Amino acid sequence: MAFGRNRGTTTTTTTTGTGTRIRRRSPLILGLAAFAVLIATLFFWLSAFSVPFIDSIHYVHTRENxxxxxxxxxxAGAPLNGLVAGQACHQHVGYNFRPWIPGGKSATGALILVALTAGFGSLAFLSLLHSIINIASGAASFGLTLFTTLLATISFFLVTIIFGTAHRRFNNDNLDAHYGAAFVLVILGWLIYLFVAIPLVFLGWFKQRRQHTTTAHIRGDTNHTTNVTIRA
Structure with a gap:
């Protein structure tokens, strides 16, 4: 019996008294997809836990106040809160900072989608790890990754519209606004989900699903099972 070489593919051959079954998987491609999802998810977690949780990560910083x-x-630092030193923080799901941040509490409250994206991204990562050893779970992995990408897309538009508008309004009032790391991380995370993770999951699972399992009958009176794994 001859086997062809497939880079990044694991071929498992099972021989029984009734036939030989050949199953192929692509752990390399799915592994890369899982790594991409992990990086993008980490970016969204960091953005979700930006100010007031992580002081060095924020969407916009107005240096004037x-x-x-x-x-x-x-x-807010000393210029705004009147303190000689230190800072005062406001923590809430949805906050109002009119007239600079548009939409008020409704718009900023919708930013909870950033945290939801990170949560579903974590589930997608774990599902992809499982699909590496069990290709049958690839449908769930692709579905979770696709849904996470949808949430990431909505989050991307929310962040860019809300804080892009706020950045312009702050600078119109000479408040010297600058984008922070959270703004960049959301954009990078969305790009990784959309242009790296989704294509890799598609190649690693859907392509393998299209490869048929072949069966060859073996003549003989003895029943035996032989498992051969070839990594190329």
Whole structure:
């Protein structure tokens, strides 16, 4: 029996008294997909826990009055809160900072989707790890990755519209606004989900599902099972 070489493919051959079954998997491609999902998910987790949780990560920072805006609140330095030193923070799901941040609490409250994206991204990562050893679970992996990408897309538009508008309004009032790491991380995470993770999952699972399992009958009176794994 001859076997062809397939890079990044694991071929498992099972021989029984009734026939030989050949199953192929692509752990390399699915492994790369899982790694891409992990990186993108980490970016969204960091953005979700931006100011007031992680002081160095924020969407926008107005340096004139020293205010940093995050996913679930904002923190103000001494120029705004009147303190000699230190800062005061407001933490809430949905916050109001009119007239600069558009939409008020409704818009900023929708930023909870950033955290939901990170949560579903974590599930997609675990599902992809499982699909590496069990290709039958690839449908769930692709579904979770696709749904996570949808959430990431909505989050991307929310973040860019809300804080892009706020950035422009702050600068119109000479508050010297600058984008922070959270703004960049959401964009990068969305790009990784959309243009790296989804194509890799598609190649690693759907392509393998199209490869048929072949069966060859073996003549003989003895029944035996032989498992041969070839890694190329």
């Amino acid at each position: 020293d205010v940093k805006f995050g996913n679930f609140g904002w923190c």
